[in-house]
Each structure stands twice: as structure tokens, then as C-alpha cells.
Amino acid sequence: MQIILFGAPGVGKGTQAKILSKKYKIQHISTGDILRDSIKKETEFGLMAKQLMDKGDLVPDNLIGDLVKEFLKSIDYKKGFILDGFPRTLEQCNLLDNIFAELQIENPHFIILESDTDLIVHRLTARRQCTNCNTIISLNHVKDISTCPSCCAIDTFVKREDDDEDVVRKRLEIYRKTTYPVIDYYRDKYNFIFLNAAEPVDKVTQNIIERLN
Numbered sequence: 270m271q272i273i274l275f276g277a278p279g280v281g282k283g284t285q286a287k288i289l290s291k292k293y294k295i296q297h298i299s300t301g302d303i304l305r306d307s308i309k310k311e312t313e314f315g316l317m318a319k320q321l322m323d324k325g326d327l328v329p330d331n332l333i334g335d336l337v338k339e340f341l342k343s344i345d346y347k348k349g350f351i352l353d354g355f356p357r358t359l360e361q362c363n364l365l366d367n368i369f370a371e372l373q374i375e376n377p378h379f380i381i382l383e384s385d386t387d388l389i390v391h392r393l394t395a396r397r398q399c400t401n402c403n404t405i406i407s408l409n410h411v412k413d414i415s416t417c418p419s420c421c422a423i424d425t426f427v428k429r430e431d432d433d434e435d436v437v438r439k440r441l442e443i444y445r446k447t448t449y450p451v452i453d454y455y456r457d458k459y460n461f462i463f464l465n466a467a468e469p470v471d472k473v474t475q476n477i478i479e480r481l482n
């Protein structure tokens with residue numbers, strides 16, 4: 270099961286990808302999570318990426334392309350994967366085409382999660398992420414965030430710098446201008462699965478699974 274999970278920041282890609290990766294026992298590849306891990310490890314690359322990410326800007330295409338390629342090569346990609354957060358620009362589409370050609374990956378499922386801007390802002394500003402295992406929760410649904418329900422770490426939930434409202438709005442603008450055209454780029458190449466991401470998490474998961482079947 271090879272999946273590209275596409276949609277605006279905050280639409281629920283990370284949450285759905287984590288559920289699907291468990292269900293289908295396939296690797297979740299989140300470029301955002303990989304970058305945040307590099308930041309945590311204070312690598313030179315991570316520190317450079319942090320400057321851009323905190324402002325809501327994109328990290329340069331070639332660096333992200335290399336990162337995705339290396340990651341895919343390091344896993345059993347034939348068995349399956351969920352790509353979350355890549356491609357995000359037309360240049361990244363070119364890079365992805367080259368990676369898929371080299372690794373002979375054909376016809377991944379291309380899932381597009383859709384939701385309106387106000388809901389995304391509401392969700393992202395309430396989002397907290399575990400710094401230990403990357404689990405995402407929402408203050409809109411959970412009030413006690415002292416213990417991570419996934420890894421049991423204590424006091425590890427933080428608000429991402431880029432989830433401040435101003436930065437969220439900038440990220441959504443970049444999505445509209447720079448990332449959304451990816452859909453047109455792939456329109457003739459892949460069959461898209463469009464889904465309404467405004468529904469509850471379980472319902473969105475159920476819809477994805479039904480459509481994949």
C-alpha cells in the first residue's frame with residue numbers, strides 16, 4: 270500500500286497517517302517530523318530548517334528531495350509507505366517523479382484531504398505535539414495533557430512555534446499559492462481520492478479505508 274497523503278497544514282494528515290501506518294503496517298514518512306527530529310538533534314541542517322519553519326516558510330526543495338529519497342531507500346518501500354507533507358511544490362513533484370522512477374514505484378494512492386480555512390486555524394492553534402513520540406492531540410478535545418497517551422512520557426506536549434495564528438495563516442497562504450498546484454500537476458497521472466477532512470477523525474479514517482478498498 271503506497272500512499273501520498275496531501276492537504277493543507279492542519280487538515281489532519283499526520284493524525285490519519287499515524288492511524289493508517291499502524292493499520293496497514295507501513296512506514297509513515299512525515300517530512301515535518303523528520304525535520305523536527307533534526308532540530309531536536311541540533312544538526313546543522315536542523316538548525317537551518319528551524320529558522321525557516323518557525324516563520325512558516327518552506328525548506329529548500331533539493332534538501333527535502335534528498336531527505337525523502339534517503340528515507341525511502343532505507344525502508345522496505347515496496348511493502349508500502351505513507352508520504353505526508355511531500356510534495357509541496359512543483360519542483361518537489363519533479364523530484365518525486367525521479368525518485369519513483371529510480372525506485373520503480375508506480376501508481377501510489379493519492380489521497381487529498383480537504384477542509385476550510387477557519388476550521389484549520391481553529392484546529393492548529395489548539396494542537397499540541399509530544400516531543401518524545403510526535404503524537405498529536407487537540408486541546409479542543411483533551412484537557413489533561415500531562416501524560417502522553419501513546420508513549421506515557423510526562424509533560425512532553427508542546428505547541429509548535431509554527432502553530433501561532435499569524436504563522437498558521439502564512440502557511441495556509443503558501444499552501445494555496447505554492448502547494449495546491451501540485452493537484453493539477455498530477456491530475457492526469459494519478460487517480461485522486463478526495464475526502465472531507467472536517468468530519469471527526471474516526472469517520473475520516475473510515476472513509477479513507479473504504480475508498481482504498
Ligand code: AMP
Pocket residue numbers: 278279300301302304321322323325326327328329330333353354355356357361431440
Ligand atoms: P508539517 O509538519 O508537514 O506541517 O511541516 C512543518 C514545516 O516543515 C513546514 O511549514 C515547512 O517549513 C517544513 N516542511 C515540511 N515538509 C516540507 C516540504 N515538503 N517542503 C518544504 N518544507 C517542508
